Amino acid sequence: MESSIPSDAGGGIGVTWPPAERIQAWTDSYFVRTRAIVQRFGDCRATYAIFMRRPVVYAPRLALNWLRAVAETRGFEVTIEETFRESQWVGAGEPMMYLSGSMAGLADLETLFLQKLGACGVAAYNAFTMSAELPGVAFLAMDARHCAGTEMAELMAYAASVGSSRAQRKAGAKGFIGNATDATAHFFGQDRGLGTMPHGLIGYAGSTLRAAEMFHETFPDTPLTVLVDYFGQEISDALAVCRRFPELAAEGRLNIRLDTHGGRFIEGLDTQKSYEVLERYCPDAIRGYRSETELRFLIGTGVSAAAVWHTRESLNAAGFDRVGIVASSGFGPAKCRVMGYARAPIDVIGTGSYLPDNWNETYATADIIAYDGEPRVKVGREFLLRRLEKDAPPSAD
Structure with missing residues (x-):
């Protein structure tokens, strides 16, 4: 099917970097040489098939925006035939799209185009999986500090929004409702990045309660989310903050954020x-764990399912049942799956762990499969050849 994504969708770094005049400095040199050879001996119309070696969620927008911008600058037309719609599931080896145009115009774009495509698909897949495992939980994309520069940060924020939209459609999930930075908040329908306080503010204030007071005095109209692990007194400090701000607690505008690292248990456990704790609230979770990693997520150190239930139990017992729990620290697909079957009472998860774990899984691949309309592809890649039937191959969902 012809691309339905508007050329100006998304905006930002991915459309403009690198500009056409910097492409040769940032692409593989053998593509630069190929372009020079084709320009010398005569251009042709090349058709590329783009695929990945593992299942992904289709997230092409920033890559295609950049490709269109470069083609316009260079003065050639590129035909984009997408076989999937944004946020659809794509199987391993399935051509996601076909690109056709001047070989001289396209030859040196492959490296940079694939950089903008591969990791997005895997990150979107992970974001979808996490959101679908915990459909009642809202997610915040807190990956910016873990990204290798601003371009990656934009790609990953976009990917989280795409995976989230699939989970909202397929699982009725809340999904990702925002992220940490202003620059990429638009992917989530927000004007600004979300977040309240880092550990450094608590160290500066000298106590968890004082940090909460400082934040509220400075941003009185912003819902208050307070980190409670700095001094290792998660429950004591959480209750102290609740008692200091009873109105916020009663209005549901106060949240406690658990971010305890894996080197210790939270207070009281x-x-x-x-x-x-788990025997009281979700005994089936303990009886059904399948690996040591899952057991650690259930009853281990750090922000375990037991830690979340313990916090909820302590808040409720003190009369603060409307205070929310924000959980962070290592929440990737596997941990979210465990929290799902432990029915952990989490309101919001802050995560950067939807970023691809294994970068060799993020490699998108492009092969030229036709030259001036004549099918030709290297041996072993015949599966990429365009179907002879007029109808496009069916799209998975």
């Missing part, structure tokens, strides 16, 4: 007490 150990291994045995973690088992006891």
Whole structure:
């Protein structure tokens, strides 16, 4: 099907970097040489098939925006035939799109185009998986600090929004409702990035309660989310903040953020007490774990399912049942799956762990499959050849 994504969708870094005059400096040199050879011996119309070696969620917008912008600058036309719609599931090896145009115009664009495509598909897949595992939980994309520069940060924020939209459509999930930075907030329908306080503010304030007071005095109209692990007193500090701001607590405008690292249990828990908490609230989770990693997510150190239940139990017992729980620290697809079957009472998850874990899985691949309309592809890649039937191949969803 012809592309339905508007050429100006998304905006931002991905459309403009690198500009046409900098492409040769940033692409593989053998593509630069190929372009020079084709220009010398005569151009032809090349058709590229684009695919990945693993399942992904289709997230092409920034790559296609950049390709269109470069083609316009260079003065050639590129035909984009997408076989999937944005946010659809794509199987391993399935051509996601066909690109046709001047070989001299396209030859040196491959490296940069694939950079903008591959990791997005994997990150979108991970964001979809996490959101679908916990459909009642809202997610915040907090990956910016873990990205290798601003271009990657834009690609990953876009990917989270695409995976989220699939989870909203397929699983009725809340999905990703925002992210950390202003520059990419538009992908989530927000004007500004979301977030309240880092650990450094609590260290500066000298106490968790004082940091909460400082934040509220400075931003009185912003819902207050307070980190409570700095001093290792998650429950004591959470209750102290709730008692200091009873109106916010009663209005549902106060959240406690658990970010305890994996080197210790949260206040009031150990291994045995973690088992006891889960036995009270979700005994089936303990009986059904399948690996040591899953067991650690259930009753281990850090922000485990038991830690979340323990926090919820403590807040409710003190009369703060409307105070929300924000969980962070290592929430990737596997941890979200465990939290799902433990029915952990999480309201919001802050995560950067939807970023691809194994970067060799992010490699998108392009092969030329036709020259001036004549099918020709290297041996072993015949599966990429365009179908002879007029109808496009069916799209998975």
